[in-house]
Amino acid sequence: MAGLRRRAVLGIGGAALLGGSGWGANWLVAYTGHQRGNVGSLEFRNRLRIPELLAPKARSDGTKRFHLELAPGESEFLPGRKTGTWGANGPYLAPTLRARDGDEVAVTVRNKLPEATTLHWHGMHLPARADGGPHQMIAAGATWRPRWTVHQPASTLWYHPHPHGSTGPHVYRGLAGMIILDDAHSDAAGLPGEYGVDDLPLVLQDKNFHDDGSLDFTESTFSDDVAAVDDRRGVLGDTILVNGTYDPYHEVTTERVRLRLLNGSNARVYSVGFPDDRSFHLVAVDNGLLARPQELPRLRLAPGERAEVVVAFTAGEEVVLRSFAPELGVGFPASRFMGGDDTFDLVQFRAAGKLKSSPGLPARIAGAPRAVDVPEGARRRRFELVADQINGRPADMRRVDEVVPAGATEIWEIERGDGRVHAFHLHGATFHVLDVLGEKPPPEMRGPKDTVYLPGTGLVRLAVTFDTLTDPEHPYMYHCHVLRHEDNGMMGQFLVVEPGTEKQVSRTLKSAHAGH
Ligand code: C2O
Ligand code: CU
Ligand code: CU
Numbered sequence: 001m002a003g004l005r006r007r008a009v010l011g012i013g014g015a016a017l018l019g020g021s022g023w024g025a026n027w028l029v030a031y032t033g034h035q036r037g038n039v040g041s042l043e044f045r046n047r048l049r050i051p052e053l054l055a056p057k058a059r060s061d062g063t064k065r066f067h068l069e070l071a072p073g074e075s076e077f078l079p080g081r082k083t084g085t086w087g088a089n090g091p092y093l094a095p096t097l098r099a100r101d102g103d104e105v106a107v108t109v110r111n112k113l114p115e116a117t118t119l120h121w122h123g124m125h126l127p128a129r130a131d132g133g134p135h136q137m138i139a140a141g142a143t144w145r146p147r148w149t150v151h152q153p154a155s156t157l158w159y160h161p162h163p164h165g166s167t168g169p170h171v172y173r174g175l176a177g178m179i180i181l182d183d184a185h186s187d188a189a190g191l192p193g194e195y196g197v198d199d200l201p202l203v204l205q206d207k208n209f210h211d212d213g214s215l216d217f218t219e220s221t222f223s224d225d226v227a228a229v230d231d232r233r234g235v236l237g238d239t240i241l242v243n244g245t246y247d248p249y250h251e252v253t254t255e256r257v258r259l260r261l262l263n264g265s266n267a268r269v270y271s272v273g274f275p276d277d278r279s280f281h282l283v284a285v286d287n288g289l290l291a292r293p294q295e296l297p298r299l300r301l302a303p304g305e306r307a308e309v310v311v312a313f314t315a316g317e318e319v320v321l322r323s324f325a326p327e328l329g330v331g332f333p334a335s336r337f338m339g340g341d342d343t344f345d346l347v348q349f350r351a352a353g354k355l356k357s358s359p360g361l362p363a364r365i366a367g368a369p370r371a372v373d374v375p376e377g378a379r380r381r382r383f384e385l386v387a388d389q390i391n392g393r394p395a396d397m398r399r400v401d402e403v404v405p406a407g408a409t410e411i412w413e414i415e416r417g418d419g420r421v422h423a424f425h426l427h428g429a430t431f432h433v434l435d436v437l438g439e440k441p442p443p444e445m446r447g448p449k450d451t452v453y454l455p456g457t458g459l460v461r462l463a464v465t466f467d468t469l470t471d472p473e474h475p476y477m478y479h480c481h482v483l484r485h486e487d488n489g490m491m492g493q494f495l496v497v498e499p500g501t502e503k504q505v506s507r508t509l510k511s512a513h514a515g516h
Contacts, residue, residue, distance in 0.1 A: 046248050204270055207240075234483055275320060296444065317349075407468045424451070
């Protein structure tokens, strides 16, 4: 726990002591103390946990029914230390749900937590009242029963709480799970697909722990001392958990492995790769497969983003999946305070002496979702993200910010208006990145997405295609997926309505459903 020790020495008190009266010395101590990492300090002692694949109960009507029970529990991440956590059907994280395009899905969510929460299906196209955003609160002790029809391409989605103002702490305590959607194209793609064997979920999270093992919710306050840096972004941890496993390894038994990466962290941006700089193939992003897999040595993953990559291994080797210092585009010195200089080993892969052969990597994936043509005269909307607000307004659960005609493709211009880390996400829709600060998007930002890192000050333009499901009363959300920013109000809401009725719907919601 080198990280824990370093934080103890360079905590706030330490900074004040060492800095004496000089602001400059304080600043230097703060700056130095904000580089985090674990490289060289792990031993890869724990077998990587694989979240249970929850088998749905098929009902006579063909519905796939999933049961989730949210409850507090106790986990042992660090050797000999107990950590109070939250989980679904277990003490930490949540099972992986699997469904197919066309499935009727019904979920029973029982909330046995001490407080109200929600469960949001991030990346799912579904009726707004089933979305699990801040309007679908589940009181402590209550049960929520959303149902919907899966009608979207194969992809890796996820689910997590979304109560207004408390999403960050609810996710940090452990509530998050993966969703795998399959379709005929993913079946035929020839990608590794045996769950937990050569098709691995990897939920990446960073935590801080108190010495007694409990989760540390302390957020950075150095920004108050360091005038130049405004870094309100919640907890940035010094300890990595992968699928809730500290210090993990995984035994590889096949020549190729598909990693389903999910950045389930509150604020940290990762840049995933290998110390030997081997490249791997990106085969899918948030909302679906790529028509052409992209070969990359590094992959940036912002909070909320997912990526599927295929990695080739050599028999007998041991190699670590690492997160390298991510290019945040926020400049000096802010980058240091937002994790831009941090390097973490994530999980060690140990390849068996003899590996089973894997399917060859396809050059093209037939049926992968295509970028839509933006129609002439497409509606443009502009969103400026600055100071925990969007377009100068904090989130308001009663206010409808945008009304969108069902099935439309629009251009959403997202502007990062300050020098902080932001990732833009919208519910119930898929977008393709048109351009980033005026340039063609890099490979990792292409393909069907629902969450995107804003890599610089300026515009990221998205071609957003909205679903055809309509509801004039229940909104979807768009927000920054840095959860402290979302909780502070960097969020807005939109309705999807029958085309032609945009002007008729009320911009004020009758009841604010959500507490807070
Ligand atoms: Cu991952 Cu609005 O959420
Ligand atoms: Cu979402
Ligand atoms: Cu943000």
